[in-house]
Amino acid sequence: LELENNLRRALERDEFVVYYQPQVEIQSGKIIGMEALVRWQHPHLGMIFPGEFIPVAEDTGLIVSIGERVLRSACAQNKSWQDAGFPPLRVSVNLSARQFQQQNLVKHVAQILRETGLDPRWLELEITESLAMKDVEFTGKNLFELRKMGITIAIDDFGTGYSSLSYLKRLPIDTIKIDRSFIRDITSDPDNASIVSTIIVLAHNLKMKVIAEGVETEEQLSFLRQQQCDGMQGYLFSGPLLAKDLEGLLAVAK
Numbered sequence: 001l002e003l004e005n006n007l008r009r010a011l012e013r014d015e016f017v018v019y020y021q022p023q024v025e026i027q028s029g030k031i032i033g034m035e036a037l038v039r040w041q042h043p044h045l046g047m048i049f050p051g052e053f054i055p056v057a058e059d060t061g062l063i064v065s066i067g068e069r070v071l072r073s074a075c076a077q078n079k080s081w082q083d084a085g086f087p088p089l090r091v092s093v094n095l096s097a098r099q100f101q102q103q104n105l106v107k108h109v110a111q112i113l114r115e116t117g118l119d120p121r122w123l124e125l126e127i128t129e130s131l132a133m134k135d136v137e138f139t140g141k142n143l144f145e146l147r148k149m150g151i152t153i154a155i156d157d158f159g160t161g162y163s164s165l166s167y168l169k170r171l172p173i174d175t176i177k178i179d180r181s182f183i184r185d186i187t188s189d190p191d192n193a194s195i196v197s198t199i200i201v202l203a204h205n206l207k208m209k210v211i212a213e214g215v216e217t218e219e220q221l222s223f224l225r226q227q228q229c230d231g232m233q234g235y236l237f238s239g240p241l242l243a244k245d246l247e248g249l250l251a252v253a254k
């Protein structure tokens with residue numbers, strides 16, 4: 001309850017800050033997008049990571065307001081980078097199950113895009129595999145509407161859920177993000193190496209792009225390049241950054 005009250009206060013005081021982690025195209029080495037990752041900048045406790053407050057925010061429903069804040073910030077920031085002359089990039093925003101169950105999600109997203117002036121093609125929404133699986137009919141309806149607006153859809157943490165693969169062909173998915181637990185020992189564990197290379201082939205056969213998460217070493221990157229993985233996100237290139245710190249990398253990428 002205390003955390004819940006603190007989260008409410010944090011919303012009132014606007015203490016949520018969005019960090020951006022670049023995503024890099026493996027062939028060209030160019031930045032192709034960034035994932036928006038929320039942090040809570042607490043006035044006394046310092047920075048609090050989403051793992052510590054998202055679960056409570058989910059349970060209490062506060063995630064809907066927090067998520068809306070993150071989505072608006074990410075769209076506004078991306079538009080302002082474009083207005084400043086940086087090459088246009090896609091920003092990916094995480095959506096939690098609770099947000100997805102909102103009846104008016106699609107209208108809400110459309111409204112935020114209108115308000116911020118961001119072209120929908122520069123927004124990607126990330127949903128987890130378990131969310132995608134939960135109610136394919138309902139999820140599909142929302143996803144097809146979002147896709148019709150020009151937004152792209154990514155499946156986050158791929159491979160970690162209990163999933164049947166059938167949702168992959170029933171939902172309009174553009175990108176698969178391979179969970180970092182598979183990437184961690186692709187160079188030492190042949191089973192994980194097979195899983196990763198198989199996911200890449202599967203995704204490509206379904207006309208989807210693949211992003212590997214949690215890439216930390218050159219060896220991992222070179223394996224992924226050999227397997228023709230499209231993109232990577234991880235500390236090897238950069239961790240999540242404040243918008244102003246990402247600008248240095250964007251300028252170099254130009």
Ligand code: G
Nearest residue numbers: 036037038049050051054067070094095096
């Ligand atoms: O940011 P970190 O680097 O600690 O992220 C941890 C987890 O928190 C990630 O799995 C991510 O999906 C989730 N997360 C980060 N930002 C958001 C957000 O804005 N909304 C939701 N729903 N989840 C987020």
Ligand code: G
Nearest residue numbers: 094156157213214215216233234235236240
């Ligand atoms: O939404 P998702 O679970 O994909 O969020 C990405 C999470 O992974 C964030 O918590 C982010 O800080 C973290 N992360 C990003 N790159 C790396 C990395 O190279 N190694 C590790 N261990 N974590 C990473």
Ligand code: MN
Nearest residue numbers: 035094126156
């Ligand atoms: Mn994510």
Ligand code: NA
Nearest residue numbers: 156157179213
């Ligand atoms: Na993930």
